[in-house]
Amino acid sequence: MSTESFKALLKRALNSPYAETDIGLSLFRTCLETMHARYMEDYELKGPSLELGVGDGSSSMFINGEKSGAISVGLDMPLGMTFETKGLWWHPVATHYRSYVGGNMENIPFAGAAFETVYSSETMFYGMDMRATATEISRVLKPGGKFYCFNATEQWFNFDAVLSQLKCNIPSFSVPTDDEFVSIFEDTGLTCERRSYFFSPAMEILLHSVVDTGAGRVAEHSLLNRAPHELARKIEVLSELLEHEYDSSSGGFHHFLVFTQTGDAKENKIKGTDVLSFDPFDHLKCPVCTGTRFDFEESDIKCSGCDATYGVVCGVPMLVDEKQSGFSSIDLDASVTAPINRHLGYAQKTAGTIFNKFSDTVTQMLEQADGNALDLVVMAEQEIESKVLISRQTASALRYLLKRAYPNHSVSMRILKDPKESQPMLEPSGVPTLALYFSGGTALPESFREALQVRAVHTVHRVSLDIVK
Numbered sequence: 001m002s003t004e005s006f007k008a009l010l011k012r013a014l015n016s017p018y019a020e021t022d023i024g025l026s027l028f029r030t031c032l033e034t035m036h037a038r039y040m041e042d043y044e045l046k047g048p049s050l051e052l053g054v055g056d057g058s059s060s061m062f063i064n065g066e067k068s069g070a071i072s073v074g075l076d077m078p079l080g081m082t083f084e085t086k087g088l089w090w091h092p093v094a095t096h097y098r099s100y101v102g103g104n105m106e107n108i109p110f111a112g113a114a115f116e117t118v119y120s121s122e123t124m125f126y127g128m129d130m131r132a133t134a135t136e137i138s139r140v141l142k143p144g145g146k147f148y149c150f151n152a153t154e155q156w157f158n159f160d161a162v163l164s165q166l167k168c169n170i171p172s173f174s175v176p177t178d179d180e181f182v183s184i185f186e187d188t189g190l191t192c193e194r195r196s197y198f199f200s201p202a203m204e205i206l207l208h209s210v211v212d213t214g215a216g217r218v219a220e221h222s223l224l225n226r227a228p229h230e231l232a233r234k235i236e237v238l239s240e241l242l243e244h245e246y247d248s249s250s251g252g253f254h255h256f257l258v259f260t261q262t263g264d265a266k267e268n269k270i271k272g273t274d275v276l277s278f279d280p281f282d283h284l285k286c287p288v289c290t291g292t293r294f295d296f297e298e299s300d301i302k303c304s305g306c307d308a309t310y311g312v313v314c315g316v317p318m319l320v321d322e323k324q325s326g327f328s329s330i331d332l333d334a335s336v337t338a339p340i341n342r343h344l345g346y347a348q349k350t351a352g353t354i355f356n357k358f359s360d361t362v363t364q365m366l367e368q369a370d371g372n373a374l375d376l377v378v379m380a381e382q383e384i385e386s387k388v389l390i391s392r393q394t395a396s397a398l399r400y401l402l403k404r405a406y407p408n409h410s411v412s413m414r415i416l417k418d419p420k421e422s423q424p425m426l427e428p429s430g431v432p433t434l435a436l437y438f439s440g441g442t443a444l445p446e447s448f449r450e451a452l453q454v455r456a457v458h459t460v461h462r463v464s465l466d467i468v469k
């Protein structure tokens with residue numbers, strides 16, 4: 001048995017930026033995400049991809065090792081609609097999403113066959129209608145597409161005390177039996193090609209016994225509190241334990257499932273959509289009437305089919321039918337929402353300023369271009385990013401403004417890390433490109449500009465904001 005992968009992943013969990021999230025702070029999350037990442041090492045998330053149940057986004061960021069753009073769209077209920085994770089609040093450290101949408105996985109607001117991959121990490125137990133959810137996942141997957149799912153198993157119902165502790169945290173917790181879970185998805189045309197269990201009852205209960213459960217509260221037991229020499233030994237021991245817990249055939253508290261879409265495309269097969277140019281706004285579906293034509297207004301999106309309007313928060317459409325309620329909803333304390341809203345308000349305003357400054361340039365760029373596409377590339381100097389973390393929220397808001405001004409153009413967005421690190425991975429998209437660069441004073445390197453064939457750059461030099469604590 002090789003424990004090397006586990007060792008490397010555990011070490012990663014304890015380093016920046018994960019060390020600042022639940023992943024580094026809670027021993028349970030450290031082990032859980034390490035296990036998820038180990039499974040996902042065997043697979044490649046082909047784009048366009050959709051993650052269901054984003055929360056703060058740290059979970060799938062960990063499995064993807066921060067690969068920029070690894071997930072095309074992250075979907076969750078709008079902020080405050082789910083108890084444990086608060087819903088979609090897209091922690092600014094989550095660097096791997098191209099875009100977000102507020103939505104309900106029982107009624108996914110995207111047209112059929114829009115995605116190569118759907119990914120879901122420990123979210124299919126919040127009390128949603130599993131048949132409706134499975135039907136929706138199957139509908140949005142392209143033929144041959146994959147659904148990767150980590151979820152709780154029926155094993156929870158054999159342990160009353162641990163279940164009731166979990167229910168303090170997730171009041172609506174429910175799962176069908178494990179075989180039912182598979183057949184619900186197979187009934188929709190998906191084929192289950194893998195099911196692996198992990199975390200035996202002893203492991204799960206032990207880890208939960210040292211986790212301080214409660215909404216939004218972080219456990220005090222963290223490997224980070226260990227002295228370095230002791231930590232190295234703990235990691236060795238845990239790696240062995242995790243290796244032992246990996247890939248068992250039954251009885252675990254969690255299972256990992258891989259499904260393939262073996263049926264035909266359900267509707268509206270999207271042709272020629274490559275990963276780079278994927279514009280989620282072109283694939284939105286109205287959750288009320290299933291219409292796919294929208295008018296983009298300043299602060300909302302209006303369905304042309306049924307006139308339903310949906311809010312837009314900092315460029316993120318919140319496509320939830322007002323008759324739908326959240327799972328385990330909670331009224332969030334203003335101390336939680338105020339800093340998030342301040343953050344989003346600031347990003348929104350910054351995007352407005354940039355848009356106004358560049359709208360003439362962009363119009364010219366697009367008039368001279370052959371096609372109907374526009375690429376937005378956003379990056380921040382590492383130094384700035386570690387302090388302000390504002391770039392991707394600003395990018396979302398800016399992208400929305402661009403889409404609103406040019407609704408017939410496909411607007412893609414790429415968020416890159418520090419240009420010094422990103423340059424080897426660059427590919428020009430071949431369409432007019434607008435780059436937004438957050439820096440402490442330096443200009444975007446010329447070589448970077450050439451590599452991307454950037455036509456316009458806006459550098460934001462001065463950003464100051466108190467970030468969500």
Ligand SMILES: [Zn+2]
Binds near residue numbers: 305308
């Ligand atoms: Zn509609």
